[in-house]
Amino acid sequence: MMRRLALLLPPYAWLLLLVAAPVAILLVVALAEAGPGVPPFLPPLAWDGGPVWAGSLDSLRALVADPYYAEALLRSVGVAGVTAALCLLLAYPMALGIAAARPAWRLPLLLLVLLPFWTGFLPRVGAWIGILRDGGWVNGVLAAFGMAPLRLLFTDAAMFLGMVHAYLPFAVLPLAAALLRRDLGLEEAAADLGAGRWVVFRSITLPLSLPAAAAGFLLVFIPAAGEFVIPELLGPPEAQLIGRVLWGEFFQNRDWPLAAALAVALLALLLLPIRLFQRLDRRP
Amino acid sequence: MALLRVEGLSKRFGPTLALDGLDLEVRPGEFLALLGGSGSGKSTLLRLVAGFEAPDSGRILLQGRDLAGLPPPARPLGMMFQNYALFPHLSVFDNVAYGLRREARPRAEIARRVAEALAMVGLEALAARRPHQLSGGQRQRVALVRALVKRPPLLLLDEPLGALDAGLRERTGFELRALQRATGAGFILVTHDQAEALALADRVAVLDRGRVAQCGPPAELYERPASRFVARFLGAANVLEGRVAADGAVEAAGGRLALDHGLAPGGALALALRPERIRLLAGPPPAVNAVAGTLRELAYRGDGWIALVALADGTELRVALPAAAAPPPPGSAVTLGWDAAALVPLAG
Incomplete structure (x- = not known):
């Protein structure tokens, strides 16, 4: 009994301290009223001989009332979804290639997938700026061939390029792990029953790797939904993403309750695909 | 075709x-x-x-x-x-x-x-x-x-x-x-x-x-x-290594074996002998197709017994005995015999 408790305590303490407590604090802040001071809000529960409700639902109401926030949320989910889908599309052939490579080549290839992580995040985004900006490398080459310069930086294309570059490894790793573990006997059986390469892939390999593909999708989708540095540095300036809005409310407007309410809304929105994934994964 | x-x-x-x-x-x-x-x-x-x-x-x-x-x-x-x-x-x-x-x-x-x-x-x-x-x-x-x-x-x-x-x-x-x-x-x-x-x-x-x-x-x-490998692999047959004596009989496993082999005296040959073709004999061994030995191990298999019998020259024979007759206890001196037809010359 004691051993069991000792074994379970660290993970539960970890979850309580680093997951449950921050979320609880976030909820409390979201229910508070903004006000001067440090931190810049009034506690939602005051003490006057007993607990007295001093909070407000204004922040949550603002979230619903002002379409600005809903649009930012939806746009973020859309950008994250497209990013995750693009990553999967690129990751699948990469993972298949790694799984099909000779055993001695697999680890080096996986390390190559992780290569972008070896350099800092900001230098990588900076490099994209250098490549894509109006006087950058791409336009330099175009000019050398006498072609008109293209507007590349601060477009959706540039943003997705940066996002996919940053998040691709998260999609490759679970897929490669699943494809490396797969039972090749099933594919041989399908071939023996008359299925050509493409049919084997479509009817056996692909459906059996769906849980891993879903894991890869979520591993990209969830952090990408809150991403704000890449869209800020590479993307179009007019469209606000939730990460950027959150940053603005928190640091510029110092409206912590509204920022917390936004964070809670994003969290709630992200729980949906996680639930879907759990249902997919429970299927045998 | x-x-x-x-x-x-x-x-x-x-x-x-x-x-x-x-x-x-x-x-x-x-x-x-x-x-x-x-x-x-x-x-x-x-x-x-x-x-x-x-x-x-x-x-x-x-x-x-x-x-x-x-x-x-x-x-x-x-x-x-x-x-x-x-x-x-x-x-x-x-x-x-x-x-x-x-x-x-x-x-x-x-x-x-x-x-x-x-x-x-x-x-x-x-x-x-x-x-x-x-x-x-x-x-x-x-x-x-x-x-x-x-x-x-x-x-x-x-x-x-x-x-x-x-x-x-x-x-x-x-x-x-x-x-x-x-x-x-x-x-x-x-x-x-x-x-x-x-x-x-x-x-x-x-x-x-x-x-x-x-x-x-x-x-x-x-x-x-046809060969030692097949004989051993199928039914774990005994393989006896022998030599043809001057009178045409085969000397192997410390005994004399009578069979048709078509070899000249001095020729070497290997013979397969299935465990279930070997019988326990009572009394002194006959002159041919029989050997004396000591029963070393005995294992009950439900439908019979498997016995390991050590011969005087060190050869060990696997012998399958019917379940009906109670075999002698390990350590006993036994005489084993078989029909000439039970001996199968092996090519390789």
Whole structure:
């Protein structure tokens, strides 16, 4: 009994301290009223001989009332979804290639997938700026061939390029792990029953790797939904993403309750695909 | 014409020669067992015939057609895999229908043929189940009909009974035989279990280091093994190393053996002697085809006893004794005898 408790305590303490407590604090802040001071809000529960409700639902109401926030949320989910889908599309052939490579080549290839992580995040985004900006490398080459310069930086294309570059490894790793573990006997059986390469892939390999593909999708989708540095540095300036809005409310407007309410809304929105994934994964 | 003809087939994996110029023939509608230990090349041969590996040299002819260069889906044969390789995400029905769908058959025909195939093995009620919801025996039967439903002229079976427990093996073996007769397909069954091979097959090919050591009907292999390897592998026969004496008798294992051998005096020969052909004799040993020894170990096997008898020259003989007669206790001096016909000269 004691051993069991000792074994379970660290993970539960970890979850309580680093997951449950921050979320609880976030909820409390979201229910508070903004006000001067440090931190810049009034506690939602005051003490006057007993607990007295001093909070407000204004922040949550603002979230619903002002379409600005809903649009930012939806746009973020859309950008994250497209990013995750693009990553999967690129990751699948990469993972298949790694799984099909000779055993001695697999680890080096996986390390190559992780290569972008070896350099800092900001230098990588900076490099994209250098490549894509109006006087950058791409336009330099175009000019050398006498072609008109293209507007590349601060477009959706540039943003997705940066996002996919940053998040691709998260999609490759679970897929490669699943494809490396797969039972090749099933594919041989399908071939023996008359299925050509493409049919084997479509009817056996692909459906059996769906849980891993879903894991890869979520591993990209969830952090990408809150991403704000890449869209800020590479993307179009007019469209606000939730990460950027959150940053603005928190640091510029110092409206912590509204920022917390936004964070809670994003969290709630992200729980949906996680639930879907759990249902997919429970299927045998 | 032979259904399958394998000529001089060789395959090397790195430093190991898995197949070494192997020749084999399977007749139409024949049940052939490939019997061998691990590393004998039996599974490699199956994979080469199915097309999962390419031979280094030699030819594989199915119904007279050279299969070289044909990928597995283009080869008109079925394979049942050792671990069954059932598709886990498909129902029993969809597993069995998989091959027919690749032929783009009409829906109604697929449904009818799958239903017929499942009825053949008594699984029609389980068509909607997934493989993980089946018992081992049921999975085995799904794998079998999945390979058979396209009615291939040749079916390759890689240790089809290997994963079943002992009670189920014999019954499934009979079912396999009945199914083979009903479909008329040629079966090649790979196994390391000699009892399985002898019980099921029309002919047995014993494989040793990538070659066929001997191929023939089960009784012929069992009664007249051609080599020391086959004699030892099938039924664990005793192999006696002897020399022809001046009077024509063979001196071996400290005794004198009388048999027709056609060798000149001084010639060496090896003889196979089955444990169940040896009898316990009462009284002093006769002059020929008998030896004296000491009973060392005794093991009860239900249908009889297996005794290890040490002879004066150090040879140890395996002797099978009937269950009816209580054998003497270990340590006893015993006399063993046999008929001249029980001695089988071995070529290699």
